[in-house]
Amino acid sequence: MPETARGAEADAEPGPTPASEPTPPTPEPRTDQPATDQPRISRRRTMLLAAGALVAVAAVGAGVLAARGSGSGGKATAAADGLPHTTVEVATSGCGSGWTHPQAGHQVFELHNTSSTAAEVYLTDAKTGAVYGEVEGLAPGTVRPLGVTLGNGSYAFRCLPDDADAVTGPTVRITGSKVKSGPAAMPITQQELIPPTLAYQKWIQGRTVELAQKTDVLRAAVDRGDLAAARKAWLPAHLVYERMGAAYGTFGDSDGAINGTTAGLSGGVHDAGFTGFHRVEYGLWHGESASGLRGPADQLAKDVDALESSWPAQRMDPADTGLRAHEILENTVQFELTGRTDYGSGTNLATARANLDGTRVLLGYLGPLLKTRDTGFAELGDWMDRAQHTLDGLDHSGKWTPLSQLSRPQREKVDADLGGLVERLADVAALTDVRRTA
Structure with missing residues (x-):
């Protein structure tokens, strides 16, 4: 779920899927999706506490x-x-x-x-x-x-x-009223958001190491021509990246290089600018030879190594931390659950599950601030568990059900649980917005 790379995809064509897997229905493109990583900050500030x-x-x-x-x-x-x-x-x-x-x-x-x-x-x-x-x-x-x-x-x-x-x-x-006031929240300061942001940055550092290790396994499999092993190694490496959702805005150009799509590329899947996990995915699931994939796999590994090396010097903006908790799964619903980022592997639901993991990690760091401000924080945890249970039911020993093979009840359940969770995460974005106090 790259925030920067997907920002321009709101009006783009869906990613290609195998011929045997018809593209699921794609909703009307949203016009409020940002084109850069200046995400929906201004929209967040138009939220207010009212009517419960x-x-x-x-x-x-x-x-x-x-x-x-x-x-x-x-x-x-x-x-x-x-x-x-x-x-x-x-x-x-x-x-x-x-x-x-x-x-x-x-x-x-x-x-x-x-x-x-x-x-x-x-x-x-x-x-x-x-x-x-x-x-x-x-x-x-x-x-x-x-x-x-x-x-x-x-x-x-x-x-x-x-x-x-x-x-x-x-x-x-x-005075003298029997009406209960709507919810109110104590303003959060930038200073209060610094500790959880620094803790999350440290967690991301560990994930960059894990990402580099798993990407090296993928590259090694491609280098020796074992494409079956490469297909097996692709998903574990990709899911590590997908769990790092709140940091994409700080990754800068690395995000597009590592997890970009064909959105905005005139040559589509054959464009020289199409790189990263999805480029390798397309080749692995569309019959490309090992020799043809060695270059993209090597470039992916180099870009991942560069991210690992540069991350300690990066600084996330504490003011954006709560907003990211909402955006991760908002983009999951918009892109993963519509199949627009499937380039052949049929693993969008695995990606959604990784995005859920990433959201849970971030909420863990923000929890001390939210528990005293959000009366529905416990309910949010219940919705997280519900979405996780639904997605886990579509994982069959590491072989995930492709979107096109979901039954109608399964599809409706996934959409309802993830959509309901996203609505509740909007509260987190609003409550953690830094407000002026003077």
């Missing part, structure tokens, strides 16, 4: 003013959606102004930026600083909605203008 789950902010079009709630003395007014709407000012001199008649329940705040600069806005617990909802990039003169569910408690808006200090608005109290 993480949901995307429904933005009012830029430049359009919405003034529902104005002229009502700060009271919420009903809207077409049936929810109370209250206009709240976002400005250094008036952060939170307008919310003067608090009420409990599910509601919408129309955040109106009356200042001359863009700002982020948080609705916080006035006592703890926990965030109930947020909107980023609120441009001057515009209004965007923030939907939340509030129960008894003390709340305050926090406005964070670009290039200026944060301003906390007046405290608003809700």
